[in-house]
Amino acid sequence: MDDGATSTRAGRPTLAAVAARAGVSPSTASLAFSGTGPVSESTRSRVLAAAAELDYAGPDPVARSLRRGRSGVVAVVTEDRLEDAFRDPMNLAVLDGIGEAFGDERLGLLVLPLVGHDRLELLDSAMDAAILLGCGTDLVATVDALRRRRVPIIGIETAPSEGVIAIDLDNRDASRRGAELLRSLGHRDAAVVALPLDSGRERRRLGPRESAGTAFVAIERLAGVRLVFPHATGIATASSSVADGVRAGRALLDVPAGDRPTAIIAQSDLLAAGVLVAADELGIAVPAQLSVVGFDGVRFDGSGVPELTTLVQPASEKGRAAGLAVLAALAGEAPRPAALTSELRTGATTGPAASRP
Amino acid sequence: MDDGATSTRAGRPTLAAVAARAGVSPSTASLAFSGTGPVSESTRSRVLAAAAELDYAGPDPVARSLRRGRSGVVAVVTEDRLEDAFRDPMNLAVLDGIGEAFGDERLGLLVLPLVGHDRLELLDSAMDAAILLGCGTDLVATVDALRRRRVPIIGIETAPSEGVIAIDLDNRDASRRGAELLRSLGHRDAAVVALPLDSGRERRRLGPRESAGTAFVAIERLAGVRLVFPHATGIATASSSVADGVRAGRALLDVPAGDRPTAIIAQSDLLAAGVLVAADELGIAVPAQLSVVGFDGVRFDGSGVPELTTLVQPASEKGRAAGLAVLAALAGEAPRPAALTSELRTGATTGPAASRP
């Protein structure tokens, strides 16, 4: 049986061994470690001494989890490669908020990028709860798999789904407010630079209507814009990054001046920053000739990006809400969903529409 | 016993229940799921049908781990808050490299930020191996705790330590080469903008000698520079970010022209980018009046940062090497350390030393 592959555990002392050495029963030794229940001080120190002699690291987490029915692990499920998922500063803030909410609870974060062909098999890890972070595409399959595991599921900005505790953001309404600002400044229309719309992640023109079931956030934000500019069109990017923003910006702006939009609504600040770079390249003045609205409220301090007009979203609040929802679910309390709101911050990238030449 | 806190598991069917329903023994049902061993096609489908009827999600990962002695989880230990650790693009690339190396092995990444007062308790999670990512400060305590767990430990750019499989980078030599480029361009000295030096993370002047036992990478890179410019001094930043680079840059450059360094060696590209911003603010021309060297080889595409002269490090290679080291250790093979090298890439931010006025 010892094929060398089990070497991980070779020679690891067990609680029983420690108990034997200390001259107590395993149950008492367990009590001494967990701190629960009454154990005399002398016994406790005898057990700890025996543990030290054997170089015992404490109760095996796996065995403990089995017995307790808790693993102390919360999965963060994302549909991106890690590199992409965490390049988005908003996701990082969310992660941080989660950790903050956990506080003293000893919960580890298991990051599960559902990418590749055997995607769902990764969900075969021990977990006490799952947080869906950047999930839009295969939500149904993922949620089903998790539901079968009887694990609380928290969805951050996911399409509503039975049994998923929702942490929502007012994506649609916030986008509408951004668009309204532009309209009030005299803009008659706006082009959209959208977040990735489907799992394919290819860059493409936005159609007149985008089907749901793809990236929920992108769809919602687009819908908000179209409440104000019904014919708004634009480009769906391959990722939320400055580089893709530059590409989209060039595609929209590097055209005869008459065809050029007077305003661009980017669905993230990284994309907006890219659009600004593209405008700069092409000699288009912002906000004199072009207004740009972002989304997120990323801090670009010191990196030369002008202060964006953008919708500031409470990203770490999202994480905190998700973390609290996990704790509540784990405590057997009622589901604790949350709905957060974004705030329009007027920066230096929006201004009155230029009169068309 | 059912205090509501165990609700996670309430009503979850077990393999035994599935077996009973399918009219087979638990052992056979197990075989049907694991695919190991001989099971007739009819039996297998009967078991799977029973599982579907009971909405059984497959064998409990915790119980399986206990029996198998493998949890399928690899811990990534960092000494930063997640937000800070992952803001560094190099760490992201490493993470991605790890995932890439794992390939088809179903291994999840458990992210453990060792921060806060009860730091080490987080290591009480199930794990098959641990990768030390941004660890410099409390290496000894961390390594001890992991060693007691009898878990393979992979250290990425950590100070050498017994029992830690090292994935190293030529930090010292690479920095030396960067400094030599500057010397060959006529620079007589260079100021250093260093990565954080201690866990305190406060910004401060570099002393003439920095003690080891703190951030290993920063020390090594500094030592490399001092092989060429023995009296090099500068500023230790609070974090590797553009914003902190700007602050450090201002502190070094906003002085009477005679006191101003002709060259700055930043220990990361983010810091270097910040220095460039500071120089721009102060009207200092790069590279005419100031040469700047970075480290990492971050791609700033499209964000207006000029092409840095920098030491391009193979970040995802580091991750891949770490991942392979994990796999080797898990397979019971001999330790597989790695030593990677960086390459000097000459960009547009270095030039001949300006003759002092």
Add this chain to the structure above:
DNA sequence: GACGGGGGTCGAATCGATTCGATCGAATCG
């Protein structure tokens, strides 16, 4: 027709702890 072999199935031990109820001695109280 007896025997060997192999595929399919099952029993039972095991992984390493936790925890409930029982036990036992000592201290408290009436």
Add this chain to the structure above:
DNA sequence: CGATTCGATCGAATCGATTCGACCCCCGTC
């Protein structure tokens, strides 16, 4: 002084699977 209670400890069941060896039956072979 006997009864009661409380604190400390122990035994044994349990968590949910995996896996080794045994067993059985059917088939092919000599």
